[in-house]
Every structure is written in structure tokens, then in C-alpha cells.
Amino acid sequence: MLQAGLMMKGPVATTNVAAFMGLATKLIERDPTAPGFGVFHGPSGYGKTYASIFAQNKTRAIRVEVGDYWTRKTLLKSILAEAGQSPRGTIADMAEATIRILGDDPGRPLIIDEADRLVDKRMIELVRDLQDKSTAPIILIGEEHLPAKLAAVERVHNRVLDWVAAQPTDMDDARSLAASICPGIAIGDDLLAEIVNRSDGRARRIVVNLIRAGEIARNSGAKALDRRAWGSTEFFDSRPPSPRNIAALARGL
Incomplete structure (x- = not known):
């Protein structure tokens, strides 16, 4: 599937x-x-x-x-x-x-x-x-x-x-998705709650964020990941990025 x-x-x-x-x-x-x-x-x-x-x-x-x-x-x-x-x-x-x-x-x-x-x-x-x-x-x-x-x-x-x-994804669903997408990695409820909130309860966005969580855990060799360990990594919310200041970018600022 x-x-x-x-x-x-x-x-x-x-x-x-x-x-x-x-x-x-x-x-x-x-x-x-x-x-x-x-x-x-x-x-x-x-x-x-x-x-x-x-x-x-x-x-x-x-x-x-x-x-x-x-x-x-x-x-x-x-x-x-x-x-x-x-x-x-x-x-x-x-x-x-x-x-x-x-x-x-x-x-x-x-x-x-x-x-x-x-x-x-x-x-x-x-x-x-x-x-x-x-x-x-x-x-x-x-x-x-x-x-x-x-x-x-x-x-x-x-x-x-x-x-x-159809209903928005709740915490129970998020736990089930985390177990499937991030096997062997314990995703903390505080991080799951943040993911569900940032994703507006949309399963597709939650899946993308859980894939990111798995990557963070594997790159650090961690078997568990909570909100603190997630750190400053951006959450995927499907919103397009803001326009960049191309002139400043060209000057290396």
C-alpha cells in the first residue's frame, strides 16, 4: 500500500x-x-x-x-x-x-x-x-x-x-502511523501531538513529518525521539516558503 x-x-x-x-x-x-x-x-x-x-x-x-x-x-x-x-x-x-x-x-x-x-x-x-x-x-x-x-x-x-x-487524524491514529513508519523508534507523545497540530490533522502531512522524525533518529543513532530531540527541524505543513530577498541573497547576506 x-x-x-x-x-x-x-x-x-x-x-x-x-x-x-x-x-x-x-x-x-x-x-x-x-x-x-x-x-x-x-x-x-x-x-x-x-x-x-x-x-x-x-x-x-x-x-x-x-x-x-x-x-x-x-x-x-x-x-x-x-x-x-x-x-x-x-x-x-x-x-x-x-x-x-x-x-x-x-x-x-x-x-x-x-x-x-x-x-x-x-x-x-x-x-x-x-x-x-x-x-x-x-x-x-x-x-x-x-x-x-x-x-x-x-x-x-x-x-x-x-x-x-472523513475525520482528522487523532493521537491514536498518529501512534499507529508512527509504529508503521518508524519501526524500532519510540516517538514521544509530545512530538506526536506537535506533529498532529502542525499538520492540521491531515494524514498525508503527518506521514511526511514522521518520515522526517525517522531520519533524525537514524542520523543520530537514537532509538527514541521527543519534541526536544526534534530540535529546530522545520515541520512540514505544506505551506509554500516566503519569497526570498534575491538581492540580499546575491550579496551573500
Whole structure:
């Protein structure tokens, strides 16, 4: 699981992983008459994609991540390719093939990451057709405003079984991430708390800071690292650096 920008040595069952698995299970085990869409939403960096990859491995889900350049044809081709099929024919042909594959295994979810783009590009109705005709569980992943975007598409909004909001990383999650990223190094709670705070609870930033913590510990030969040992090393907060004074820099000041 080295995708989504999270460099970890093994799967970590964070709060958002558990929440995503709960959503997937609810959709898979739902009553046949219940709606088949689930929505997992939250800010960038909260670990939504990582949670979906974890669930993909556990549920054999078909998972695609919508690109900014995608069309209806690209979406269908990607779903079919992920399902192990060779996409061919017209858009209608591929839609029918997708419906057939999803319908043949209704316990296998379809996970669509970056689903905001489907709404923006007016492609979400195609996904509604896929779900309606196959009855397969479909999980849409997107940013914090995805539910509001879907609210404007009533025929999709009415088919959502549950809405789950991704949560910021807490101390328990941070300890689990530290154990995975920094094996053999005891990261002090004071340093972890500072990392979580400086990272705004965003898992992706926390991972980068934990990688730095591991480097500091290894370079000094330490088996433990706390806030004091971290020293003056900058924390990664994803903020761009301030503009430099080029004239002063050129003079060596």
C-alpha cells in the first residue's frame, strides 16, 4: 500500500479506514430494496484514498480514480480494465458490459475516487445508470463539498444510503502511523501531538513529518525521539516558503 502518497510499511487501520470499511460493509449487506450509493467525503490529505485502497484489498472492489481529462468513454474503459476486461465497442456497448459485470457480482463494490469531477463534468448520471441497472454497491469519494454538489442532482442524491465524513487524524491514529513508519523508534507523545497540530490533522502531512522524525533518529543513532530531540527541524505543513530577498541573497547576506 504505497499509493495515495502515504509511505507505510504495512496497512494501518486508522479511524478513517474503519469508517470506510463500515460504509462498504453496510452497502454490501444492505437490503435489496435499499439505495446502493455511499459517499465518503472530506478535505484533501485526510487519508480517504488510503482508506479506499485498504477496503479495495479487503472486499475485492473495483476501484478507479477519475482524472481531470476523463470522458464517459474513459470512465467506462477504466472500470472494465480494472475488472479484468478488455474494453471494446461504443460507449453504449461498454456501459452494458459494465452493468453486466457489476450485476454478476453484487457483493463486489465499485469505488470511484475524485467523484467531484463526475458531477462537474455532468457524468454522474452515467454512474447512476450503472448502479440502477446492476444494483451493485457504489462508493463515491470526494472533497468536503461533494455532498452539496450531489444535492443538486436529485436522482443521485435520493439514492445515497449513507454519507460518511472523513475525520482528522487523532493521537491514536498518529501512534499507529508512527509504529508503521518508524519501526524500532519510540516517538514521544509530545512530538506526536506537535506533529498532529502542525499538520492540521491531515494524514498525508503527518506521514511526511514522521518520515522526517525517522531520519533524525537514524542520523543520530537514537532509538527514541521527543519534541526536544526534534530540535529546530522545520515541520512540514505544506505551506509554500516566503519569497526570498534575491538581492540580499546575491550579496551573500
